[in-house]
Amino acid sequence: MSEPVYHVPVLLQEVIDGLNIRPDGVYVDCTFGGGGHSLEILKRLNAEGRMIVFDQDADARKNVPENDDRIIFVPHNFRHLQRFCRLHRITQVDGILADLGVSSHQFDTADRGFSTRFEGDLDMRMDQRQELTAYEVVNTYTEQQLHKLFEQYGEVTNSKTLARTIVQVRKNVSLRTISNFKQALHSVVKGNPHKYFAQVFQALRIEVNDELGALKEMLQQVPPLLKPAGRVAIITFHSLEDRIVKNFFRKGNFEEEEVDIDPFGLQSNQPPLKAVTKKPIVPTEAEMKRNSRARSARLRVAEKVGEG
The missing domain is CATH 3.40.50.150 (Vaccinia Virus protein VP39)
Structure with missing residues (x-):
């Protein structure tokens, strides 16, 4: 092949x-x-x-x-x-x-964490020498920081609700992998889930890589x-x-x-x-x-x- x-x-x-x-x-x-x-x-x-x-x-x-x-x-x-x-x-x-x-190549390599289609860590670093990953963003940013980045970088319609939910669920649930993340947030998805998570992932990727x-x-x-x-x-x-x-x-x-x-x-x-x-x-x-x-x-x- x-x-x-x-x-x-x-x-x-x-x-x-x-x-x-x-x-x-x-x-x-x-x-x-x-x-x-x-x-x-x-x-x-x-x-x-x-x-x-x-x-x-x-x-x-x-x-x-x-x-x-x-x-x-x-x-x-x-x-x-x-x-x-x-x-x-x-x-x-x-x-x-x-x-x-x-x-x-980046989208299709599961363990890089860029695509919603695969299982892998929530990573999204283009330069794998850097420390900040998408998991670090969703696990450590404040509700206000998350709200701002989802609104500005992903144009996510309910970015405020999404940010609040992430801050609540991360206390009890690990968001380290793509499936963990999507599963924990399925209740706040608006419209088409594929499109919704594509916008969310875009926002995280832009933030991680500045x-x-x-x-x-x-x-x-x-x-x-x-x-x-x-x-x-x-x-x-x-x-x-x-x-x-x-x-x-x-x-x-x-x-x-x-x-x-x-x-x-x-x-x-x-x-x-x-x-x-x-x-x-x-x-x-x-x-x-x-x-x-x-x-x-x-x-x-x-x-x-x-x-x-």
Whole structure:
């Protein structure tokens, strides 16, 4: 029986088109995973081209092609983007890619605890070197902290009730495994249980991995790292991420409202990036049929403006 595919790259051709690959360019893949996007970029690079790829999940390292000295693997979170680029003597790059989804490999490995479909510990760490797990979150956070994270990160309809119930049941019941957790909370499930727990798990995963904090830190490092006319392509999988990317590409900050910080026009407030895609690019019907996990993918591309 053949090995399952580690991860099917989403919006592959659209990413390649969006990045406008230069054969002798330097490119960063912030989320290497199964390497699908990176390998496609490598095909388009000549001997002078280079890639630096990040992935905090140790399992991703085995997907790095051997005997190709054009590629450097960095086993860390992309929030350390500039630091590791500088460490490898890379000061500016032609393109940056980030595919923010959880890899199929992570979802399909039961003991990683990402999926509601399997039994395993409530873990959800992308970087297994870190201490905070989903179990620690549900077992130690206050009711107010739990309420806030389920409401903000999972948009769970009854997040207050869910938080209160977790705090009550954890006194008597262990929530260490996925089945324990789901069983202990079945009485508060609203609507479709699969959808409900998918939202709950999304919220826990975002919290455990500080996904939104890491995304914001990475985005702020993109403009100084990109060469003029260099491009950044980001694939998001839920509205929270997409909003952050959209605001940063349009305004250079993460504010929802327009903020006039220079009412007298004494400074240039031109954002450092210009959106190439007015609206996010979404997968075709054919791609969604081939890969159901592509359904919620949204791709935005921006270009560095001004002088480097």
